[in-house]
Amino acid sequence: MSQRWLQEIVNLDGVEGVFIASNRAKVIDKIGLDLKDSQLEALSLRILRIIAGYHIKSQKVNEVEFYWQNLYVIGKVASEFILVTFCKTPKVLSLLRITLNVTMANILEDKKFIKVIKDHVADRVFSLEKGEIDESEKNLISKLK
Amino acid sequence: MALVGNLKDLKLPSLIQLNCMERNTAKLTIEADGQYGFLYFDKGQVVHAEYDPDIGEKAVFRMLNLYSGQFKVESGIRAPVKSINTSWNNLLLDGLNQMDGAEDNPEQKFTHLFEKLFTVKGLKSAHLLTPDGKVIASSSQNAESHNYLHALVSFQSSKIGDILARFHPEFMSLATTGERLIFTKYNKLDLIMVLDNKSKLDVVLPFLKQAIGQ
Numbered sequence: 001m002s003q004r005w006l007q008e009i010v011n012l013d014g015v016e017g018v019f020i021a022s023n024r025a026k027v028i029d030k031i032g033l034d035l036k037d038s039q040l041e042a043l044s045l046r047i048l049r050i051i052a053g054y055h056i057k058s059q060k061v062n063e064v065e066f067y068w069q070n071l072y073v074i075g076k077v078a079s080e081f082i083l084v085t086f087c088k089t090p091k092v093l094s095l096l097r098i099t100l101n102v103t104m105a106n107i108l109e110d111k112k113f114i115k116v117i118k119d120h121v122a123d124r125v126f127s128l129e130k131g132e133i134d135e136s137e138k139n140l141i142s143k144l145k
Numbered sequence: 146m147a148l149v150g151n152l153k154d155l156k157l158p159s160l161i162q163l164n165c166m167e168r169n170t171a172k173l174t175i176e177a178d179g180q181y182g183f184l185y186f187d188k189g190q191v192v193h194a195e196y197d198p199d200i201g202e203k204a205v206f207r208m209l210n211l212y213s214g215q216f217k218v219e220s221g222i223r224a225p226v227k228s229i230n231t232s233w234n235n236l237l238l239d240g241l242n243q244m245d246g247a248e249d250n251p252e253q254k255f256t257h258l259f260e261k262l263f264t265v266k267g268l269k270s271a272h273l274l275t276p277d278g279k280v281i282a283s284s285s286q287n288a289e290s291h292n293y294l295h296a297l298v299s300f301q302s303s304k305i306g307d308i309l310a311r312f313h314p315e316f317m318s319l320a321t322t323g324e325r326l327i328f329t330k331y332n333k334l335d336l337i338m339v340l341d342n343k344s345k346l347d348v349v350l351p352f353l354k355q356a357i358g359q
Contacts, residue, residue: 035309039308039309042308043305043308043309046301046302046304046305046308047301047305049297049301050297050298050301050319053294053297053298054294054321056294057291057294059321059322059323060321060322061319061320061321062320062321062322063318063319063320064317064318064319064320065316065317065318065319065346066302066305066306066314066316066317067314067315067316067317067318068306068309068311068312068314068315069315071309071311073305073309093347094347136276136277136300137297137300139277140277140278140293140296140297140300141297143278143293144293144294144297
């Protein structure tokens, strides 16, 4: 389904892998990653909580990026899913961002994919209620409203 | 013709000195983060200042803490009232002394950090928060509109680090429709830098790292 688009991303030097998760933090498709689905879903949920926080403030998040030494996680945000890429080097980040924009456009035109993702539609703030939420997090979320 | 510019390029003490030494009668307007400040010169003396909610010397002292903001100097405009009787050089000395003495004040402690950050083109505001969202220092008057959201973002970043068996990310960048935000840790606090959305991350990040000392 979306494998051919994801393959174009992992073909870039330094890209370890990529996955797509729905607004319910469910992994829809992935390629080239050693992490378990449960880890990817936990990671997606955290990104979705950031997006939800901004949604409450009536702001839209387009992308999120996390940088560590030798690991760059780039998340692109569409209305019904997130596309998350793991990259080992900063050298390809510019090219990667361009490739991700093209991939997002291609995926959004893939009718089969859209049909699948529509089955996973969730409210933007769904992530703020799903999964483990500790007390300090709960406290911050309550103060957003 | 009015003199216009940004406090990033010409600091307020220099602007005051310039107008006083030239013995100008003028109105200086500063717009910083949606808030306006006014300073009036009369024949080379600072005679009146307003910076909501303060008037007089206190308003001048607060404006001296601004790191950035558009300014405009309009010649020939007289002050509506007189609220300052101190000579301009004593006023400036008092203000600068207060800034130096304020290093122990948590709100002022990070002045130098912010000064360095504001040398980076495209930076709109910067905030320092505790992990529970308390504002420790901010360049913006309305830092408290998004403090809990920023703290939540930082919290999620830490959790993502946990999932990947890593520490808190060195940097986290977030692009919204209107702006780009960069999050990092600074002395165990969350430092949030807000840039305009035209800023290229790859271009500004090395400068921000340098300003932070990383």
